[in-house]
Amino acid sequence: xxxxxxxxxxxxxxxxxxxxxxxxxxxxxxSYVPDAGHTALINLCTADDDIxxxxxxxxxxxxxxxxxxxxxxxxxxxLMQSSGVGNCINMLSLPVxxxxxxxxxxxxxxxxxxFNPWQNPMGRATQASLQAIGxxxxxxxxxxDLVETVEQATTMAYDGDQQMAVLIGQRLLGRKQW
Amino acid sequence: xxxDDVLDRRDAVSRLLAGRGKTLVVTGLGSPTYDVHxxxxxxxxxxxxxxxxxxxxxxxxLAQAQPDRRVLVITGDGEQLMALGGLATIAAARPTNLDIxxxxxxxYGETGMQASHTGLGIDLAAVASALGFxxxxxxxxxxxxxxxxxxxxxxxxxxxLAVVKIRPENLPRSMxxxxxxxxxxxxRAHLGLTPN
Numbered sequence: 001x002x003x004x005x006x007x008x009x010x011x012x013x014x015x016x017x018x019x020x021x022x023x024x025x026x027x028x029x030x031s032y033v034p035d036a037g038h039t040a041l042i043n044l045c046t047a048d049d050d051i052x053x054x055x056x057x058x059x060x061x062x063x064x065x066x067x068x069x070x071x072x073x074x075x076x077x078x079l080m081q082s083s084g085v086g087n088c089i090n091m092l093s094l095p096v097x098x099x100x101x102x103x104x105x106x107x108x109x110x111x112x113x114x115f116n117p118w119q120n121p122m123g124r125a126t127q128a129s130l131q132a133i134g135x136x137x138x139x140x141x142x143x144x145d146l147v148e149t150v151e152q153a154t155t156m157a158y159d160g161d162q163q164m165a166v167l168i169g170q171r172l173l174g175r176k177q178w
Numbered sequence: 179x180x181x182d183d184v185l186d187r188r189d190a191v192s193r194l195l196a197g198r199g200k201t202l203v204v205t206g207l208g209s210p211t212y213d214v215h216x217x218x219x220x221x222x223x224x225x226x227x228x229x230x231x232x233x234x235x236x237x238x239x240l241a242q243a244q245p246d247r248r249v250l251v252i253t254g255d256g257e258q259l260m261a262l263g264g265l266a267t268i269a270a271a272r273p274t275n276l277d278i279x280x281x282x283x284x285x286y287g288e289t290g291m292q293a294s295h296t297g298l299g300i301d302l303a304a305v306a307s308a309l310g311f312x313x314x315x316x317x318x319x320x321x322x323x324x325x326x327x328x329x330x331x332x333x334x335x336x337x338x339l340a341v342v343k344i345r346p347e348n349l350p351r352s353m354x355x356x357x358x359x360x361x362x363x364x365x366r367a368h369l370g371l372t373p374n
Contacts, residue, residue, distance in 0.1 A: 029242065052242050054271055057263030064232035064264075068204070068239025071224055071362065072247075073371045076239065094229035094236075098358035 014143040014172075015040035018105070018150050019048070022077060025154035027103070028052060029069045031062035032079035037107035037173040042079060059084035060091035067100045075158050077103040082110065082126040082167070083119065089133050095163050096134040102163040103153055104135070112170035123170075130165045141169040183318055187281055187344040190323055191252060192217050194279060197331070198250070202240060202365075206233035206253025208288040209348070210281055214252055216352035221368035225354045225361060231260030234278050238268045238337075241276040244369065248275050250330075255282040255296045255341075262305060268337050269309035277330050278306075278339040283346035291346060303341045312336030318343040 018041055022030070030045045031054040032038060046053045052074075056062050059080045066076035080088075085106060095102040109116075110123020130137050138153055140146035146168055153164040191213040195203070203223045205211040210233075211225045224240075226233055237251035258265075258280045268276065284297030296302060306314035312335045317326050326340050355361055363373045 029239075054242075054267060057266050060231070061235050061261070061264045061267050064229060064235035065239035065242075065267075067232070068236035068241075069243045070239075071236070071365055072202075072240040072243025073366070073369060074239075074243035091229055091232055094226070094232055094358075097228070098362045100362065 011143040012147055014146050015044055017143075017147040019044040021147060021151045021154065023048075023050070025075065025151075025158060027075045027077050027154070027158075029066070029074045029076035030054075030079065031056055031065050031076065033057075033059050033062075033081070033084050035079070035081035035107045037081070037168065038079045038105070041105075045079075059087045063088050063091040063102070064094060066102055067094050067098065070100045075101065077105060079105050080107075082106055082108045083122045085126045085129055085165075086122050089129055092130075092133045092135060092163065099161045100163075101157040101161055102135070103150075103157045104130075104165040105150065105168065106165055107168045107173055108170040110170070114170065127167060135163045135165050137165050137167060139167045139169060141172055143172060146172065184343040184345050185318065185320070185323060187213050187283070187347075188216055188349060190281070190342050190344060193323060193327060194250070194252065197327070198222075201248045201250050202244065204233055204237040204240065204249065204251045206230075206251070206257035208254055208257070210252045210254050210257070211354065212349070212352045213281065215354040219354060221364050223354070223361075224365050227356050227358070230257055231264065233257055234261060234268060235264045237278065238264075238271070238273060238276055241273040242271070245273075245275060248277065251276070251278045253278070253280055254287070255280055255284060255302065256286045256288075256294050258302060259295050259300070265306060265311075265339070266309055269306070269311055272310075272312075272336045274312075274334050274336060276337045277334075278337065280339065280341045281344050282341045283344050285346045287346060287348055291348075296341070301341075303339065306339035310336070311339050313338040314340070316341045316343065
């Protein structure tokens with residue numbers, strides 16, 4: 001068994017495990033702008049009859065929708081790519097000032113084996129932008145770390161009224177095939 | 179359009195809310211927030227003081243979380259114009275308990291009465307219609323407003339949007355609390371939900 005094969009054996013199937021974590025945390029509402037790195041998790045959520053899903057035209061919509069869902073008693077999560085974080089900044093003032101639970105799962109671009117340099121500026125700005133508006137940012141670099149990080153972020157968000165973003169490292173997602 | 183062809187915003191909002199019953203209300207920043215508050219504060223109101231472009235989408239998320247309650251969003255033309263894409267997201271999901279009323283004075287009233295896109299020929303009701311809203315119309319007279327209120331009292335097969343033409347004027351502000359946490363907790367308590 002070479003190193004790559006070993007990693008595949010040892011590392012969990014993160015989309016399935018993150019989906020299970022969200023369900024255990026009673027997340028029943030998910031909005032997304034599609035990203036290749038999120039494909040499996042999006043498919044798991046849209047196939048789940050107990051989760052209401054929305055496809056968005058731009059990521060900031062998800063911030064407002066999640067806030068409305070919480071006002072009505074539903075726990076909502078948002079899936080997006082790092083480039084979409086830039087679209088969210090002013091709308092994030094809503095959950096931040098209203099102290100509404102928020103969980104953003106952000107697949108990173110522009111930081112590891114990135115072929116497309118257009119991804120790099122927003123990739124560099126993602127964490128700083130989120131922190132500047134008041135969102136707590138966590139990062140995961142391995143699948144195992146990601147599952148644990150999402151699990152504890154659900155507690156901080158939905159039980160602790162925090163606005164949480166989990167950045168999913170591009171190294172974890174793997175090199176995009178062109 | 180002359181001033182005689184359009185409605186008084188406070189009077190229109192008063193009529194829209196008169197028979198609100200169990201309707202949940204979300205307001206867009208600026209004058210729509212003041213207009214709704216001027217009719218009397220209510221635990222089932224969520225007032226936005228910012229997050230421009232978010233009003234209809236907050237109402238949409240709320241409508242999905244509370245499918246048995248009607249949600250009424252009252253916002254302005256400038257606020258809704260910032261979220262044309264959001265109307266597509268709402269239309270694609272087809273909530274049957276979401277009504278959006280855009281109070282349209284064709285200006286950015288809060289910032290010095292600059293002309294907005296609706297004053298430059300953009301028809302928001304036609305946009306909503308093209309997106310597949312179950313009902314999309316322009317209301318400019320008392321009689322049309324009365325028909326809208328009657329129609330909105332009936333169930334719908336999908337989201338509805340009405341553009342209510344109002345006079346461009348800045349009325350005395352009627353300001354609800356700017357404490358978004360207080361209003362959130364009050365709103366959730368009204369629905370029987372705990373603060374967290």
